[in-house]
Amino acid sequence: MLKLENCTMRTDEFALHADLSISQGTRVAVIGPSGAGKTTLIEAIAGFRDLTSGRIRWQGQDLGDLPPGQRPIAMLFQDGNLFAHLTAAQNVALGLHPRRRLSKEERAQVEDALTRVGLSGMGGRKPAALSGGQQSRVALARVLVQRRDILLLDEPFAALGPALKAEMLDLVAALVAETGTTLLMVSHDPADARRIADQTVLVLDGHALPPQSTTEVLDNPPDALRDYLGTAG
C-alpha cells in the first residue's frame, strides 16, 4: 500500500494537498487540467520534491528521508530517459548497477529484458540510432531490470504518435501485470487512462483526490474536470 498521509506540497505559485492510499499492484492514472499539479504529485512521490508537510509511506515504511535512487520506485520522465552516449544495453544495465561492471548472469538479464520489450539484438545501438518508440522500449527494459515496487510515468510517451503510444501503454500494462508492480501514470488524455488504468486519481483545485474507478469518473466527471475534458467524457 502506498499512503500519502496529509501531504502538502507548496511552491511559490500554488499548493497541492493529498491524503490518499493506493493498494499494491493497481494501475492508477493521474488526471487533471494542466498546471493542476499532476507532475508535482509524481515528483514528490519520486523524491524530487520536498513535502512541506505530511508523510509518504510504502508498506508502512516512511520514504521521506530516502533520496530518489533509494526509494522502491522507478520513474520515466517526459524526456531524457536515456543517456545519449551509452548503448541501449549500457542504459539498461544502469538499472542493475551504476557502479561496477556486470557479471555474466547480469548481462544475460539485460539481454532478456531487451528481448522482452522487443529489442533483441539491438543492445549495441546508441539512442540516436533508435526510433522514438524503440527508445521508450529501452527505458522500459531498464524499468524491468530495476525490479522496483512502484513505476511512475510522467507522460514519457507524449511525443509518440497515437498508435505507437497505445502500443507502448499496452506493453507497460503487460509488464506491470507480470511483475505485480504498482503503476502511477500522469496523463492529459482520458483515452490513456481508459486503456490501461483501472483507477484514477483526479488532481483538481489544489487537491489530489483518492483513487476512484476510471470508468465511473470519466463517464460522470465532476464539473471542473468536465470543463477540462471539454465533453461529457
Add this chain to the structure above:
Amino acid sequence: MAERAQPLSPLPGISAALLVAALIVGTLVAVLVRAEPGRGLGVGDLAALRFTLIQAMLSAGLSVAIAIPVARALARRRFAGRAALIALLGAPFILPVIVAIMALLQVFGRAGWLNDVLFWVGLPGVQIYGLHGVVLAHVFFNLPLATRLILQAWQEVPAERFRLAAQLGVNGWAMFRLIELPMLARVVPGALAVVFAICLSSFAVALTLGGGPRATTVELAIFQAFRYDFDLTRAAMLSGLQLILTSIAALIALRLSRADGMGDGLDRSLRRWDARGPMARVCDTIWIALAGAFLMLPLTALIFKGVTSIVSLPMAVWSAALTSVLVAVASTTVLLCMAVPMAAALATRHGRWIEVAGILGLAASPLVIGTGLFLVLRPVSDPSNWALPVTALVNAVMALPFALRILSPAARDTALRYGRLGCALNMGGAPFFWRVFVPRLRPQIAFSAGLGAALSIGDLGVITLFATSDQATLPLQMYRLMGAYQMEAAAGAALLLLSLSMGAFWILDRGGRWHAEA
C-alpha cells in the same frame, strides 16, 4: 522549483577552488609581507607604471579601431576561405608569444622584409624595439581577438533588422547609424577593456621587444628587480602594484564584456542587402586583405626561415623541447584535475564559490605568483629545484579561467538534462561523474586540455624567474638563442615550438571529438 536532488557532488570542486584561492592569495600574502610600504615607488617604478598603462591603452585602442572595419567586412562579405580566415583569428590565442615575436622580426625587424623594401625604395629603415614594437606585437595578438568579439556582436544582430532596413532602402551611413553604431556602442567598451587587461600583464613581449628605462612594463620590472638586482623587496612591491592593476582591469573587463570570443557560429554569414556598391566592396576587400596579410606574412616568413634550420638544431633545443612537453603534460593534468571537478560544482547550487576562484585566476599574474612561490620556497629549499613543477602549476592556474568558461555551459546542460535520471538510478557521486558527466563533457574537456597544453608549451613567464642556466623550456631556450643572436637556430626552434603547441592542441581537441555523440 524545490529541486533538491543532485547527482553531482560539489565537494571535490570546492576543494580544488579553495586550493587555487589559497595558492593565489597565499603567494600574494607572502609578497605583501615582504614588501616594505615605507619605501614607496622609485622613479623607475613610476616609469614602468606609466609605460604599462600607455602601451596597454595604445594596444587596446589600435586593436579595436582596426578590428571594427575588419569585422564589418567579414560580417557582410562571403568569399572562399572566409571560414578558414575566421578560424585563423582564433589561433593567436594559443600561438606562443615568443614565436609571434620571432615571426614579427622576420617582417619588421632590422633585417626584415619591411626594411629591405624601404632600403630598396631609398627610405630610412624602422626600428622594432621600444614602444612601437611592443604595441605592434600586442596588436598582432589582440586584433584577431577584438575582431572575433566584434564579429560575434555583428552576427548577433537579428537578421530581421537587416531585412527591415533593406525593405526601407537603408544603406551606407544610415545603416551604420541605425543598426551598427548602437551595436558597436555595446560591444566596443568590453573589447577595449579585455585587450587592455591582457596587455597590462604583458611580460614576454616587453622582455624581448621592450626593456630599458623607457620600455619596461611592471611585469618586466618585477623580473628585473628579481633577476638582475635580486631586490626581493622591490619585486614584492612591484608585484603588489601589478596585482592592483590587474584586479581593477579584470573587474572592469568582466563587467563590460559579455562574450568571450570563443563562441561557435562565427562562420555563419548574415544575408545582407546593403553595401553592394563598388566603393564598399573595394574597402571591405582591402581591410580583409590587409588584416590577413598582417597576420599571415610574419608567420609565413618564419616558417620559410625556420624550415631550413630545423634539421640542424643543437641538441640543447631538442632537450628543451622534451622538457616543455613534460611540463605541458603535468600542467594539463593538473588543469583537468582542478577544472573538471570545479565545473561539476559550478553546475550545482554551490557554484558561486567556484566563480570567485575563477575570477581570482583572471586577476592573478604569473610573475606575482612566481615571486610569491619563490619567497615561500626559499627558506625550505633551493627554488631552482622547483623551476619546472612551479612552471607547470602556474601554467595550469593561468589556463583555469578559460577552461572553466569552456566547461561550465556543458556542465550545466548535463546536470539539467541528466540530473534527475541520474538520481532516479541512484548514480549519485562517483558513478554519475565518471559514467555521465565526464563522457558528456569529453569534447569540452579535450578542448580545454588542448588549450592548456598549448599555452603551457608556449609559455615564457615564471620559468624565467626560477631557471638556472642549465635548465630550460623550449621558449626559454629560444629566448636565449635570440639573446645570443643565433637567429637561424632561433627560427628553427620557433618553428619547432609552433608545431609542438599547435600539434598538442590539434591532437587533444581532435581526440575529444572522435566518436563524440550529440
